Amino acid sequence: MILQGRSFLRRCIFSTDHKVVGIQYGITALFFLLFGFCLMLLMRWQLAYPGTPIPWIGQWLGENRAPGGVVLPEFYNELGAMHGTIMVFLGVVPLLVGAFGNYLIPLQIGAPDMAFPKLNMASYWTYLLGGLTMLVSFFVPGGAANSGWTAYPPLADIATAGQTVWLLGMVCIITSSLLGSINFITTIFQLRAEGLTFMRLPFFVWAQLITSFLLLLAFPPLEAAGILQLFDRVAATSFFLPSGLVVSGEPLKVSGGGSALLWQHLFWFLGHPEVYVILLPSMGIVTEIIVNNIRRPLYGYRTMVYSVIFLGLMSFIVWAHHMYLTGMGTALSAFFQTTTMIISIPSVVILSCLFLSLWGGSIRFNTPMLFALSFLPMFGIGGLTGLPLGVATVDIHLHDTYYVIGHFHYIVAPGTIFAIFAGIYYWFPKVTGKRMNENLGQLHFWPSLFLMNGIFMPMFIQGLAGVSRRLYDGGAQYAHAQGVLHLNVGISMCAWLLALFQIPFIVNLIWSMAKKEKAALDNPWEATTLEWAAPTPPPHGNFREIPKVYRGPYEYSVPGAAKDFTPQSEA
Amino acid sequence: MSVMNTAIPYTVEARPETGLYNAKLGMWLFLASEVMLFGGLFSAYVFLRMAAAHWPAGSSILSIPLGAVNTVVLITSSITMSLASAAVKERKFDQFKVNLGLTILLALVFLSVKSFEYGMKFSHHMYPKTNTFLAIYFALTGVHVLHVLGGLVVNAYFWGPGSRMGQADPQRFANRIEIAGLYWNFVDVVWILLFVTLYLL
Numbered sequence: 001m002i003l004q005g006r007s008f009l010r011r012c013i014f015s016t017d018h019k020v021v022g023i024q025y026g027i028t029a030l031f032f033l034l035f036g037f038c039l040m041l042l043m044r045w046q047l048a049y050p051g052t053p054i055p056w057i058g059q060w061l062g063e064n065r066a067p068g069g070v071v072l073p074e075f076y077n078e079l080g081a082m083h084g085t086i087m088v089f090l091g092v093v094p095l096l097v098g099a100f101g102n103y104l105i106p107l108q109i110g111a112p113d114m115a116f117p118k119l120n121m122a123s124y125w126t127y128l129l130g131g132l133t134m135l136v137s138f139f140v141p142g143g144a145a146n147s148g149w150t151a152y153p154p155l156a157d158i159a160t161a162g163q164t165v166w167l168l169g170m171v172c173i174i175t176s177s178l179l180g181s182i183n184f185i186t187t188i189f190q191l192r193a194e195g196l197t198f199m200r201l202p203f204f205v206w207a208q209l210i211t212s213f214l215l216l217l218a219f220p221p222l223e224a225a226g227i228l229q230l231f232d233r234v235a236a237t238s239f240f241l242p243s244g245l246v247v248s249g250e251p252l253k254v255s256g257g258g259s260a261l262l263w264q265h266l267f268w269f270l271g272h273p274e275v276y277v278i279l280l281p282s283m284g285i286v287t288e289i290i291v292n293n294i295r296r297p298l299y300g301y302r303t304m305v306y307s308v309i310f311l312g313l314m315s316f317i318v319w320a321h322h323m324y325l326t327g328m329g330t331a332l333s334a335f336f337q338t339t340t341m342i343i344s345i346p347s348v349v350i351l352s353c354l355f356l357s358l359w360g361g362s363i364r365f366n367t368p369m370l371f372a373l374s375f376l377p378m379f380g381i382g383g384l385t386g387l388p389l390g391v392a393t394v395d396i397h398l399h400d401t402y403y404v405i406g407h408f409h410y411i412v413a414p415g416t417i418f419a420i421f422a423g424i425y426y427w428f429p430k431v432t433g434k435r436m437n438e439n440l441g442q443l444h445f446w447p448s449l450f451l452m453n454g455i456f457m458p459m460f461i462q463g464l465a466g467v468s469r470r471l472y473d474g475g476a477q478y479a480h481a482q483g484v485l486h487l488n489v490g491i492s493m494c495a496w497l498l499a500l501f502q503i504p505f506i507v508n509l510i511w512s513m514a515k516k517e518k519a520a521l522d523n524p525w526e527a528t529t530l531e532w533a534a535p536t537p538p539p540h541g542n543f544r545e546i547p548k549v550y551r552g553p554y555e556y557s558v559p560g561a562a563k564d565f566t567p568q569s570e571a
Numbered sequence: 572m573s574v575m576n577t578a579i580p581y582t583v584e585a586r587p588e589t590g591l592y593n594a595k596l597g598m599w600l601f602l603a604s605e606v607m608l609f610g611g612l613f614s615a616y617v618f619l620r621m622a623a624a625h626w627p628a629g630s631s632i633l634s635i636p637l638g639a640v641n642t643v644v645l646i647t648s649s650i651t652m653s654l655a656s657a658a659v660k661e662r663k664f665d666q667f668k669v670n671l672g673l674t675i676l677l678a679l680v681f682l683s684v685k686s687f688e689y690g691m692k693f694s695h696h697m698y699p700k701t702n703t704f705l706a707i708y709f710a711l712t713g714v715h716v717l718h719v720l721g722g723l724v725v726n727a728y729f730w731g732p733g734s735r736m737g738q739a740d741p742q743r744f745a746n747r748i749e750i751a752g753l754y755w756n757f758v759d760v761v762w763i764l765l766f767v768t769l770y771l772l
């Protein structure tokens with residue numbers, strides 16, 4: 001094997017092999033995911049028991065963050081801003097795109113590697129640099145960024161030094177995803193195996209292709225906005241600072257003439273496509289797993305492909321539905337509320353296709369399938385609760401309340417993160433040659449499903465009562481919050497228990513990896529797509545010989561066939 | 572286990588269906604994202620200008636003759652870059668060296684004129700923080716200057732140590748110059764837009 005001549009450093013650390021890069025992305029992003037989750041666990045204490053010291057952990061946070069173990073408002077804001085940033089930009093997206101995309105795309109299209117392997121490695125290291133920059137920002141004077149993950153000016157313009165570090169970290173992350181998306185698109189267009197036409201691509205590859213286009217085209221405007229905010233903070237310009245701004249009773253000494261709305265437009269031009277960057281690969285993963293475990297063809301493959309393309313296009317013209325309350329005008333609101341209603345259609349089409357696929361299937365309820373199946377109703381709840389937010393009149397009441405938190409967390413937490421878990425359980429045998437433990441998997445799944453709903457369902461109630469999402473004490477000073485504040489204790493309990501029930505997963509992951517025996521099978525799930533035709537684990541170069549493709553991706557239970565699945569590479 | 576075939580296809584020759592080799596598609600995609608980057612900055616310009624009560628005429632602050640000189644310099648460098656690319660395709664390495672050398676020199680001229688302009692502003696106490704017009708002027712041209720610098724470094728590498736590939740693997744080298752040329756033309760087009768919006772409008 002070619003690999004044997006290489007040093008450990010080249011093989012496992014500075015490797016250009018897409019699989020190694022994918023695993024590096026995966027492990028790093030799982031750590032960030034856990035870290036971002038822990039930040040939230042601290043916040044949940046403050047929300048459940050405002051003003052009381054955090055037991056055990058509180059004393060380790062430092063006097064400038066939590067004197068006597070009681071979280072300071074400033075530190076609470078840091079936790080909030082960094083929870084959002086880390087979860088979205090360093091956890092979920094790198095897992096979905098960096099880890100799953102990198103590992104699976106070349107395998108599923110029958111390619112020996114990515115089109116630009118060195119660029120791929122550079123993408124990971126830039127991402128890691130961005131992530132470490134974000135972590136370091138906790139230790140600069142004034143702490144980490146504390147103006148929310150959306151970094152709205154004027155607040156972000158005049159915030160402490162952590163915000164500048166945040167911007168530098170974002171520049172690294174944006175660069176990394178730019179390198180990645182160029183690589184993904186080029187790979188999918190150029191390196192498909194012979195016979196693998198676009199309509200024979202697994203749905204996961206389609207989802208990644210559209211996602212890459214979103215990353216490629218939506219991130220640069222945020223980079224532009226980041227550059228302008230850096231100018232504001234470092235060169236004292238006023239891009240986002242209007243004239244006559246007064247801070248703490250003092251007129252701000254800047255030229256003025258800028259606009260805070262400008263930031264919001266540029267930010268949400270990325271921000272909304274980013275939602276689909278999170279959603280589409282999740283749908284891709286879930287589709288692969290569901291279709292494999294129902295043992296019948298996917299219902300409406302073409303419809304799903306057209307829907308995902310349409311989703312990608314539409315996601316560029318819905319951004320200002322985050323801005324109904326900014327006073328941008330009713331004409332703009334009307335436009336964006338129309339496009340928002342339209343974009344819900346392709347999502348529902350995809351969801352319906354997946355539900356309809358279940359009909360008449362002989363379903364195998366293994367751990368990956370359970371996670372994938374639960375994605376459907378969880379995403380359904382998240383999506384449908386989003387519709388009222390898309391209507392300007394209703395949004396005026398619900399904007400910036402816990403309703404919004406509940407809505408998008410249903411999509412990103414029990415939705416997307418369940419898809420990530422499903423993917424890990426499903427592809428683990430290909431990556432390691434070993435299988436994860438089924439019992440521990442169930443012990444991970446059922447409590448997680450229950451607790452996720454325990455966390456986010458009550459937030460809808462709090463939000464409908466009008467409780468703002470950004471309050472340090474959870475709204476204790478507001479009369480309208482009094483009736484729903486008690487829910488915070490239950491939510492926090494669920495969150496901490498959820499952390500507890502991630503332990504079976506971590507144990508399962510490490511224990512299964514350390515197992516001695518190999519499941520010698522290359523195709524343990526009896527799947528049809530090309531990654532299962534590669535040796536296990538796939539060596540550098542992936543395939544014994546470059547495969548040829550003779551059929552569509554999901555030929556399960558074909559009448560007259562010898563077995564209930566026909567791999568794409570089978571003539 | 573048999574030795575795996577790790578060679579990545581279409582690094583040099585074009586894939587028949589797309590008509591592109593990998594790096595060329597990669598460069599087009601990169602330029603698409605660059606369009607969005609400058610698109611974001613230009614829309615910031617439009618947004619700020621529309622919201623402003625008073626917006627100075629570019630000519631009252633910036634020197635149109637200097638901007639015009641720089642425009643001519645960059646357009647000329649685009650032409651020499653194309654000539655360099657054409658020369659290397661025909662394996663005429665002497666012509667290639669002359670033309671790419673000229674491109675590099677013209678880029679240096681552009682940067683010198685630009686730094687002279689910046690210096691003039693600073694000496695008149697006109698900084699990014701002075702007003703919104705100057706802020707967007709420095710932001711837009713600053714990002715563009717970074718792009719010119721990037722192109723300059725890459726071109727200098729291909730003129731110097733990178734040119735050895737021209738003998739060893741001429742087709743791959745010609746590809747490299749071709750996509751460097753794509754990038755350079757893009758940087759030129761952005762400057763023309765900058766000149767029109769900031770200096771003339």
